[in-house]
Amino acid sequence: MSNEEFVIKGAGLQKTFKDFWGRPKVKAIQNIDITVPKGSIFGLLGPNGAGKSTLLKIILGHLYPTAGRIQVLGKDPRDVKIKQKMGYLPERSYLYKNLTATETLHYFGEILGLDKKQIKSRTEQLLEMVGLKNAIHRQVGQFSHGMTRRMGLAQALLNDPELLILDEPTAGLDPVGCREVKDLILTLGQRGKTILLTSHLLADVEDVADDLLMLFGGSVQASGKAKSLLQDQDKTRLEFPNVSKATLQKTLASLKTELPSTSINITSPNQSLEDYFLNLVRTSTAKGESTSGASAGSGVADYLKDDSDQSSESLVAGDRIQESGATKELNPQISQSNTEQKNSEPNNSKLNIQNSKLDTPGAADVPSAPTSVSTAGSTEFHSAPNSDLNLKESNPQISQNNTEPENSANSDLKPVPSNTTDESNPGTADVPSATTSVSTAGSTEFHSAPNSDLNSKESNPQISQNNTEKDTSANCQLPTDNSDLKPVLSNSTDESNPGTADVPSAPTSVSTAGSTEFHSEPNSNSENSDLKTVPSDLKPVLSNSTQTKFPDNCQLTTENFNQQADQNPTLPEDTPEAKALGSLPPVPKLGLSEHEQISIKMKKIKKHIHRT
Numbered sequence: 001m002s003n004e005e006f007v008i009k010g011a012g013l014q015k016t017f018k019d020f021w022g023r024p025k026v027k028a029i030q031n032i033d034i035t036v037p038k039g040s041i042f043g044l045l046g047p048n049g050a051g052k053s054t055l056l057k058i059i060l061g062h063l064y065p066t067a068g069r070i071q072v073l074g075k076d077p078r079d080v081k082i083k084q085k086m087g088y089l090p091e092r093s094y095l096y097k098n099l100t101a102t103e104t105l106h107y108f109g110e111i112l113g114l115d116k117k118q119i120k121s122r123t124e125q126l127l128e129m130v131g132l133k134n135a136i137h138r139q140v141g142q143f144s145h146g147m148t149r150r151m152g153l154a155q156a157l158l159n160d161p162e163l164l165i166l167d168e169p170t171a172g173l174d175p176v177g178c179r180e181v182k183d184l185i186l187t188l189g190q191r192g193k194t195i196l197l198t199s200h201l202l203a204d205v206e207d208v209a210d211d212l213l214m215l216f217g218g219s220v221q222a223s224g225k226a227k228s229l230l231q232d233q234d235k236t237r238l239e240f241p242n243v244s245k246a247t248l249q250k251t252l253a254s255l256k257t258e259l260p261s262t263s264i265n266i267t268s269p270n271q272s273l274e275d276y277f278l279n280l281v282r283t284s285t286a287k288g289e290s291t292s293g294a295s296a297g298s299g300v301a302d303y304l305k306d307d308s309d310q311s312s313e314s315l316v317a318g319d320r321i322q323e324s325g326a327t328k329e330l331n332p333q334i335s336q337s338n339t340e341q342k343n344s345e346p347n348n349s350k351l352n353i354q355n356s357k358l359d360t361p362g363a364a365d366v367p368s369a370p371t372s373v374s375t376a377g378s379t380e381f382h383s384a385p386n387s388d389l390n391l392k393e394s395n396p397q398i399s400q401n402n403t404e405p406e407n408s409a410n411s412d413l414k415p416v417p418s419n420t421t422d423e424s425n426p427g428t429a430d431v432p433s434a435t436t437s438v439s440t441a442g443s444t445e446f447h448s449a450p451n452s453d454l455n456s457k458e459s460n461p462q463i464s465q466n467n468t469e470k471d472t473s474a475n476c477q478l479p480t481d482n483s484d485l486k487p488v489l490s491n492s493t494d495e496s497n498p499g500t501a502d503v504p505s506a507p508t509s510v511s512t513a514g515s516t517e518f519h520s521e522p523n524s525n526s527e528n529s530d531l532k533t534v535p536s537d538l539k540p541v542l543s544n545s546t547q548t549k550f551p552d553n554c555q556l557t558t559e560n561f562n563q564q565a566d567q568n569p570t571l572p573e574d575t576p577e578a579k580a581l582g583s584l585p586p587v588p589k590l591g592l593s594e595h596e597q598i599s600i601k602m603k604k605i606k607k608h609i610h611r612t
């Protein structure tokens, strides 16, 4: 690898912290080699105390290694010149609490030597990008943890860095923020930025990282391409929409000729909690519900976009959220792996074929490679190694990244649900022990165990305990109605519970602590005939728009009256309100004492004085 091809290169790095007397105390990192290729997203992982921060500090030039050599952007990390090309989000952002969001970025912009025009324009773009445009004039000290994190991210991007170092970038962010930051990382990666990140949230790293380095006890435990490290070499997966029972049985029969039935699994893919939650938030946002916290960020700031790549405008974060969300909705079991997202091309493909070994040179010669064939947005199928899905040999056009047009590859692998399994597994594999999983999108999940009878639930302990079990004959009976598997998004209107409250017809406004408002519609179906409408101005507790009904025997209490008096200190006699009041029991009948009446008058006087 030439010098231009990597951004960070370290060899034999070691850091020993010493005690007061200069005696070695802690070996924080030992003999670490690290190479971060240019334009890659590099994940640094390890448990607490593994040495991640120490390594980051060495890369940033904040610490000197006890031994070893390191170059960052072709220079010694302590060279001040390279700092201009680096952005850093520390684990904890130290920001001036009394400065507003805008002032903070202006302050750092000046330190970075940006001109005033640049500072102004980048500040606006960044605050919008990280979802803080509603808080630009609020002091950073008042921000929630997640908002502070977003602020730190904006600050790290202010100088449009070539190398971005992010220490726990998603820590403390809500799921929307996490997805946005991940999308932002992916987008920046696509635009040629090199990103080094650490996180304890492994799923987040998995979603974005190309390369991984895992530390434990200060030493490297594993390193390499995320794809090759994480791929399960012993399974193949093919995903497809629901097919008829007969087709599935045919497919299974075919599979059983070469695999023990206990190793075949059919399940309904679950939607991830992240997707479910994001859908929920999207629904609420679409309804126009408001929040005083951070909002969804916008696309990547214009100045962060690579000029040479303006055509990929649709990949800005805002769009990506829709895009990736949609992808996951369609294909819930496919994790949003970094490579899939990073390499996502216009998705006009119907047939997606992945094979980790096929991705590596010489893989075509390894017939046992586990193969994953997926049809766009729907079906996933896993077959065993040594099955006849060694597609690269038979079809060199198949891409490494699941974006080939449907008709470009193996026509017998077209995602025709009824035939896919049969045709992709013509029964020639010789390794029957491999596990196969067949899952149909959004509907059915099936697990079979080796040599057991698929028709018997008892004899097939691996049959999953979900909807498949509803068809007690476990011979792949597919439920026709999968409604119980559909995500049921909660609806604030429903949740405000028409018909069950004591005041059923009232349009209710509920606000959650400091953030969101839900509004429900009035329930026009109220059948409580014993209720009578009371003028809205007599319902001080409820909102003015509320058409609340009280029982006939409802007494106008002293308290109600006092509140009413407070609200209407001078009530003209000929107003509708006064007429309505006239139909109610007169004040003396309520048993107001002289003292109470004086009190009412005093309140009116006080109010009048207060107003004037």
Ligand SMILES: Nc1ncnc2c1ncn2[C@@H]1O[C@H](COP(=O)(O)OP(=O)(O)OP(=O)(O)O)[C@@H](O)[C@H]1O
Binding pocket: 017, 018, 025, 026, 027, 028, 046, 047, 048, 049, 050, 051, 052, 053, 054, 055
């Ligand atoms: N300044 C220091 N003086 C002495 N020991 C230190 C110092 N900084 C770190 N260490 C020690 O070095 C080891 C690695 O620490 P480091 O902070 O790099 O771990 P980490 O992987 O970043 O952990 P975490 O995930 O908890 O942030 C730990 O045992 C830690 O106590």
